[in-house]
Each structure stands twice: as C-alpha cells, then as structure tokens.
Amino acid sequence: MQPVPVTVVTGYLGAGKTTLVNRILTEQHGRRVAVIENEFGEVGIDDGLVLDAEEEIFEMNNGCICCTVRGDLIRILGNLLRRRDRFDQILIETTGLADPAPVAQTFFVDEEIAAGTTLDAIITVVDAKHLIAHLDDTKPEGVENEAVEQLAFADRILLNKTDLVTPAQLTEVERRIRDINAVASIIHTVNADVDLDHILDVGAFDLSRAMSEDPDFLDEDAEHLHDTSVTSVGFVVDGDLDLRQLNDWLGELLATRGVDIFRSKGIFAIGGERNRVVFQGVHMLFDSTDGRPWEPNEPRHSKLVFIGRNLDRDELRAGVEACRIEVAA
Amino acid sequence: MTRGAIVAPVVADRLWTHRLCDHLEVAIGSPDRTLVAAGGLGGDGMIVDATSGTINAEVAEHPLGILSLAWSPDSEVLASGGQDGVVALSHRDGGRSAHRVGGWVQALAWSRDGKVLAVGAGKHLWTWHRTDDRLVDHGPQPSTITDLAWARREPLVGLACYGGVRWFAVAGPEPVAPGSQPTRTLDFIGSLLCLGVSPDGRWAASGNQDATIHLWKLWDRDELEMRGYPAKITAVSWDATSQLLASNGAEDVTVWDVSGAGPKGRTPLQLSGHTSLVSSLAFQHRGALLASCDGASIRLWRPRLGTRQLGQLEAEDEGFAGVRWHTDDRTLLVGGAAGRLDAWNVRRAR
Known part of the structure; x- marks a missing residue:
C-alpha cells in the first residue's frame, strides 16, 4: 500500500491556519482528509475524520540531544494507519506556538510512521501585516522565536492577508521571509484562499521540486541585507561526490551542529550511482532515498541547502567540496 | 469447519467467523471460558x-473506535473503552452503563478481586468501584x-507513561484523593508503550x-534494559511460569529467559519466520504455546523447547491485525x- 501523504500546517496565532483547514474540510476537492488538530473534539465528517491532539513532546533516548518527538502524533497516526484505506491524506494543524521540529522528527524516528506515511509538505501560514513584528519580537535568552522557526521549517509559505498591506510592504515581508528560508515557495493569499493542489500531495518536503529551479540564493554573490541569525545557505557542486566521504561529513556535521541546523536538504550526484540521491534532514536526524535517474546527457551536479542559525557558508562549502571525486585530467 | 493451513505438529480447525466493520x-475470552468479546476500530463490538x-x-x-476491553474476573461485567472518551460496562444480566471520562480510553484492568476497574483515559487514571x-x-x-x-502481591495498579x-x-475501601501521588514509581526516561507484570508478581516489563525493553524486579531496585531491537516494542507477553518474556519490535519474536538470576548476560531466543514486523503476540494463559502475528501470517511456537516453529496460518482475504489465546487455551482468537x-481450535497433529 502506498504511504499516506501528510501535510503539516503551522503558523503564528491569527495567521489564518484555521481558515485554511476549514477550507480543506469543507471544499469539494475529492480527497478524503483526516485532520489532526488541537481542541476541536473528535468528529466524523463526510469524507474524513477530525482527531483531537494534545501536544505531548518526548525526548528520545537515541543520543541525539535535540531529538524530540510528538508522542500524541505517534499514537494518532498509528491509529489512522490501521484504517488507511479510508483516507487519501492526513493533515496536521499545529498550535500557533508550536515548534515544528518535534512534528517533523516524528516522521523520522517512528518506524511504523516512517513506513506508512510520507511527510508531504510543511505549510507555514503567515500574516502579511504582522509577520515582521513577530519576527522582530525579542525573546528571552534561550527561547526560540516561533515565527522564525516556523518559516525556517516551511516547504511552502502561504503569505496570507496580502490585501491588508501595500505592495511595498509586501515586498519587504517577502524579503524578510527569503532571508530566513530561501527555498520554500511563497504563495500569496487572501482569506487563505489557495488552490489546494498547491498544498496537498505536492511532494515538497523532499525538495526535488523546489531545487529543480536554481533559486537565487544558490548564487554565492546573492546579498543578504538583513542581518538575521537564521538563514539559508545553498550550494551547487559540479561533478560526482564520494558517498562515504559525504556520509562521514554530513553525519559529523549534523551530529555536532544539528542543534543549529533546522533543515538540511540535498539532491546528490554520487559516483557510480545511476539515480539522483535525495537527502533530507531535520536537526540531527536525516535519511536519503533514490530520486529519478540522471538523463544520459544531463550534467551531473549536487545541490545542498541548509536552513539554520549561525551557518558559515565558506566552511559548509569547503566541507561539501572536499567530498568531490577528483576527475583525472 | 474449515481446516487451516497450519502445518504439523499442530493443526487448527476454524470454529467460527464473524465480521466487525473495521x-x-x-x-x-471471559475468565469462565464461555464468551469471547471483540471490539474494532470501526466502533462496533x-x-x-x-x-x-x-x-x-x-x-x-x-x-x-474501541481501543480496550476487559472482563471482570467473575465474567459478569465486560468493560469497554474507546476513542470517544467513554468507558462502558456491559453486565451479563443485560444491564448497561456508560461513563464519560474523556481522552482515549487505551487501557482497562480489573483488580484481582474484581472490585475495582482501573481506566487509563488520556492522561487521567480513573477507577470504577463495583461495590458502590x-x-x-x-x-x-x-x-x-x-x-x-x-x-500480583499488593493492591497496586501500575500505569505505563x-x-x-x-x-x-x-x-482500598477509602476513596482515593484526586491528584494523589503514586505509592511507588519505577523511573525510566523514555516513552513506555506496553506493560506486563509476570504471573508470579516478581517482574514488571515495559x-x-x-x-528497548525495561525490566524491573518488583519490589527491589534491580532493573535491566534490553536493547538491540530494530523497532519500537508494542507487545510483551509472559509465559505461565513467569520465566519467559516474549516481545515484538522486530521480524523475529524475541524471548528472554528471566529464570534464576535473571536475563543479564543471556542471549535471548530469536524465533524467525515472520516476514515483516511482528504486530501482536501472546502466550497461552496456562500452557507453553506462543502465538505471534504479522499482517501475513500467524505462527505458533513452544519457546521452552527451542526456536522451532510448530505451525502457521496464512492470511486469506485480509491481513491479520491481532492474535490472542482464548481463556480455554485451545482456541486462537484472530482479528483481521x-x-x-x-476462532481457531488448535490441537496436536495426529
């Protein structure tokens, strides 16, 4: 049986998450959606089910200091997977203040969920009028700014309430989003009115689509005017990489710096491999799968993106460059 | 009766079949062996x-969905709990009552004297006291x-959290103050999914x-942890002698021998044959047979005598979801x- 695609909707309080979820629940889109959200009460609806989740975050005993998972989601998703023929899609709405990491890490850590579902996309809904204030909100030492984290984790960003800002303000909001997350596609909406084909079952988490169009930030000369501690860093490296060296480097990097690296994603050309290797990580957890085969005349190159805090572009580039297989002249 | 595809040295004959909606x-099985109760994720039972x-x-x-069922020791009351946050009591004389407790009612357990039903509902422990x-x-x-x-040896109920x-x-006869602190705790920093107390009351295993499996010797401070499983462990089962502990968490069934000084330093038995993660397993209540299931097959073993598989049932039109011995220890109850x-009658091959 095919894994069930799971969409995670995050967003600050009042950004429009619930409007979006209600739209998904009520629109005739032909998909049977099971929705997991907070404090709704459990009810059966025409083509699906709404399940109540009480956020319960657990640390895992796997030696990974930032590895937390959502125990409630493991239970609910496990239960849904026993009735998987009844759903086409699962949607998880997080609370406004939720850190997306434990949600995403749940899909890596629990083998039943990893096998039965696929994390399709993390959708972050943001309010065009208030986002900058939330991003600039000063937090006490050691407390994360949830608005920044939610942008950093996003595969797609719904820039909502665009009718409430001027074009100039909208440009500035987009620039601030791009400073943090240069990879996620941004969709402008009013009342969270979006074509659901753009957010459900889109395969965005694995990044192959987003990275197929070289985003500007992969260019090393791209300027980052705003000084923010959470940024995106990306590279394109021509030629093949050595699998063992790449594994060693990424393993070491994420083990030692994974607390600061929120998301890592890559599409690799590995020496001797006919298929592209698609890589994704959340903090210290990562996995990889085979992507599509390389075309006969397609230039083989690798793309790698990190989104996180205190990223040193030169150091990261040197790390991945060191994994290149030198071709004899 | 239909003959099952079970192979020597034990065979199974199908006794009866029913269908729930999911x-x-x-x-x-009821303790007096006369009844079987079943409840599914469709909500019916x-x-x-x-x-x-x-x-x-x-x-x-x-x-x-029904998540839990428990017969009172005298087989007079069946308790059922569900995802609807309700614990329901069905009495043999036809009487019924339902109590809203909130949360998913994942676990139900009757005290040995049948006077108290413990209910795990979300984060709350509830008890229903039968006498009043x-x-x-x-x-x-x-x-x-x-x-x-x-x-087994003290009137205490253990909560896996x-x-x-x-x-x-x-x-006890006195009402328990809401919010009271536990009488004892067995600490382990991790998420416990299932709990089994050995029939002799000596061990608790989560x-x-x-x-991992965590094993506590009740009631001293001895504890052990068993690692090396590829997946989370959702089912443990003690044999009647309290010497063998079977667990899932892999395609193999793992059986630990805790007799004597305990399992420390011993290699567990690995019962091989399943082709995907074992989802459910159970020892007989009084006998030595162990049944285990994955989606495609149910396999029977007698771990006391080694790792040889004694019999096998293949899934027909739908996969297997769970297996349990009826209280008569001869009938295998299989959920789809x-x-x-x-219900399959299991017997020795002639």
Whole structure:
C-alpha cells in the first residue's frame, strides 16, 4: 500500500491556519482528509475524520540531544494507519506556538510512521501585516522565536492577508521571509484562499521540486541585507561526490551542529550511482532515498541547502567540496 | 469447519467467523471460558458464545473506535473503552452503563478481586468501584497512560507513561484523593508503550518507543534494559511460569529467559519466520504455546523447547491485525485488518 501523504500546517496565532483547514474540510476537492488538530473534539465528517491532539513532546533516548518527538502524533497516526484505506491524506494543524521540529522528527524516528506515511509538505501560514513584528519580537535568552522557526521549517509559505498591506510592504515581508528560508515557495493569499493542489500531495518536503529551479540564493554573490541569525545557505557542486566521504561529513556535521541546523536538504550526484540521491534532514536526524535517474546527457551536479542559525557558508562549502571525486585530467 | 493451513505438529480447525466493520485487534475470552468479546476500530463490538460462535450481545458502540476491553474476573461485567472518551460496562444480566471520562480510553484492568476497574483515559487514571458504583478521577498524570497492569502481591495498579511506571493504591475501601501521588514509581526516561507484570508478581516489563525493553524486579531496585531491537516494542507477553518474556519490535519474536538470576548476560531466543514486523503476540494463559502475528501470517511456537516453529496460518482475504489465546487455551482468537474475527481450535497433529 502506498504511504499516506501528510501535510503539516503551522503558523503564528491569527495567521489564518484555521481558515485554511476549514477550507480543506469543507471544499469539494475529492480527497478524503483526516485532520489532526488541537481542541476541536473528535468528529466524523463526510469524507474524513477530525482527531483531537494534545501536544505531548518526548525526548528520545537515541543520543541525539535535540531529538524530540510528538508522542500524541505517534499514537494518532498509528491509529489512522490501521484504517488507511479510508483516507487519501492526513493533515496536521499545529498550535500557533508550536515548534515544528518535534512534528517533523516524528516522521523520522517512528518506524511504523516512517513506513506508512510520507511527510508531504510543511505549510507555514503567515500574516502579511504582522509577520515582521513577530519576527522582530525579542525573546528571552534561550527561547526560540516561533515565527522564525516556523518559516525556517516551511516547504511552502502561504503569505496570507496580502490585501491588508501595500505592495511595498509586501515586498519587504517577502524579503524578510527569503532571508530566513530561501527555498520554500511563497504563495500569496487572501482569506487563505489557495488552490489546494498547491498544498496537498505536492511532494515538497523532499525538495526535488523546489531545487529543480536554481533559486537565487544558490548564487554565492546573492546579498543578504538583513542581518538575521537564521538563514539559508545553498550550494551547487559540479561533478560526482564520494558517498562515504559525504556520509562521514554530513553525519559529523549534523551530529555536532544539528542543534543549529533546522533543515538540511540535498539532491546528490554520487559516483557510480545511476539515480539522483535525495537527502533530507531535520536537526540531527536525516535519511536519503533514490530520486529519478540522471538523463544520459544531463550534467551531473549536487545541490545542498541548509536552513539554520549561525551557518558559515565558506566552511559548509569547503566541507561539501572536499567530498568531490577528483576527475583525472 | 474449515481446516487451516497450519502445518504439523499442530493443526487448527476454524470454529467460527464473524465480521466487525473495521480493523480488529482486541478480542478476549471471559475468565469462565464461555464468551469471547471483540471490539474494532470501526466502533462496533460483539460478545460471542465461545463454543457455538452465536452472537450473544453487542458491545456498547464507541464511535471512532474501541481501543480496550476487559472482563471482570467473575465474567459478569465486560468493560469497554474507546476513542470517544467513554468507558462502558456491559453486565451479563443485560444491564448497561456508560461513563464519560474523556481522552482515549487505551487501557482497562480489573483488580484481582474484581472490585475495582482501573481506566487509563488520556492522561487521567480513573477507577470504577463495583461495590458502590463509584467512579473516581485520580487526576492527570504527567503524560498519557498507554497501559495498565495490577501488581500480583499488593493492591497496586501500575500505569505505563512517559518516564516510567507509576503505582497507585486505588483498591482500598477509602476513596482515593484526586491528584494523589503514586505509592511507588519505577523511573525510566523514555516513552513506555506496553506493560506486563509476570504471573508470579516478581517482574514488571515495559516495551518502549525507543526500541528497548525495561525490566524491573518488583519490589527491589534491580532493573535491566534490553536493547538491540530494530523497532519500537508494542507487545510483551509472559509465559505461565513467569520465566519467559516474549516481545515484538522486530521480524523475529524475541524471548528472554528471566529464570534464576535473571536475563543479564543471556542471549535471548530469536524465533524467525515472520516476514515483516511482528504486530501482536501472546502466550497461552496456562500452557507453553506462543502465538505471534504479522499482517501475513500467524505462527505458533513452544519457546521452552527451542526456536522451532510448530505451525502457521496464512492470511486469506485480509491481513491479520491481532492474535490472542482464548481463556480455554485451545482456541486462537484472530482479528483481521478489515474487521474479521476468526476462532481457531488448535490441537496436536495426529
């Protein structure tokens, strides 16, 4: 049986998450959606089910200091997977203040969920009028700014309430989003009115689509005017990489710096491999799968993106460059 | 009766079949061996005459799914719990009552004297006291209660939660103050998924999300952790002698021998044959046979005598979801992924 695609909707309080979820629940889109959200009460609806989740975050005993998972989601998703023929899609709405990491890490850590579902996309809904204030909100030492984290984790960003800002303000909001997350596609909406084909079952988490169009930030000369501690860093490296060296480097990097690296994603050309290797990580957890085969005349190159805090572009580039297989002249 | 595809040295004959509307993992025999109760994730359930297979009564419906069932020791009351946050009591004389407790009712356990029913509902421990029909909320625990088990030697109920097992004295005649602290705790930093107390009351074993088993010797401070499983452990089962502990968490069934000084330094038995993760397993109540299931097959073993498989049933039109021995120890109760319930009579091959 095919894994069930799971969409995670995050967003600050009042950004429009619930409007979006209600739209998904009520629109005739032909998909049977099971929705997991907070404090709704459990009810059966025409083509699906709404399940109540009480956020319960657990640390895992796997030696990974930032590895937390959502125990409630493991239970609910496990239960849904026993009735998987009844759903086409699962949607998880997080609370406004939720850190997306434990949600995403749940899909890596629990083998039943990893096998039965696929994390399709993390959708972050943001309010065009208030986002900058939330991003600039000063937090006490050691407390994360949830608005920044939610942008950093996003595969797609719904820039909502665009009718409430001027074009100039909208440009500035987009620039601030791009400073943090240069990879996620941004969709402008009013009342969270979006074509659901753009957010459900889109395969965005694995990044192959987003990275197929070289985003500007992969260019090393791209300027980052705003000084923010959470940024995106990306590279394109021509030629093949050595699998063992790449594994060693990424393993070491994420083990030692994974607390600061929120998301890592890559599409690799590995020496001797006919298929592209698609890589994704959340903090210290990562996995990889085979992507599509390389075309006969397609230039083989690798793309790698990190989104996180205190990223040193030169150091990261040197790390991945060191994994290149030198071709004899 | 249909002959099962089980191979020597044991064979199985199908006794009867019923169908619930969705995935069925929970089927249990009454202690007096006369009845079988089953409840599925579709929310419906039934009480069946164990011998004839005739439907005796419906289990109270729990919209969104039945998660737990428990017979009182005198077989007079069946408790059922569901995703609807309700614990329902079906009495043999036809009387019924339902109590809203909130949360998913994942675990139900009767005290040995049958006077108290412990209910794990979300984060709350509730007890229903049979003598005066009194329901008590003992307040929220630090995390969701995933399983419950009564101690054998003391009137304590153990709650499996994140962080360990919390034991409460809830069986006494006095009402227990809501929010009371546990009488004992067995600490373990991890998420506990299932809990089994050995029949002799010497051990408590938890299966855990982090692919370990934690074993406590009750009531001293001895504890052990078994690692090396590829997946989380959702099922543990003790044999009648309290010497063998079977666990899932892999395609193999792992059986630990805890006799004598305990399992420390011993290599467990690995029962090989399943082709995907074992989802459910159970020892006979008094005998030595162990049944285990994955989606495609049910396999029978006698671990006391080694790793040889004694028999096998292959899934037919739908996968297997759960397996349990009826209290007669001869009938295997098998739940299907789409709601089928089969009772198989297991016997020696001639």
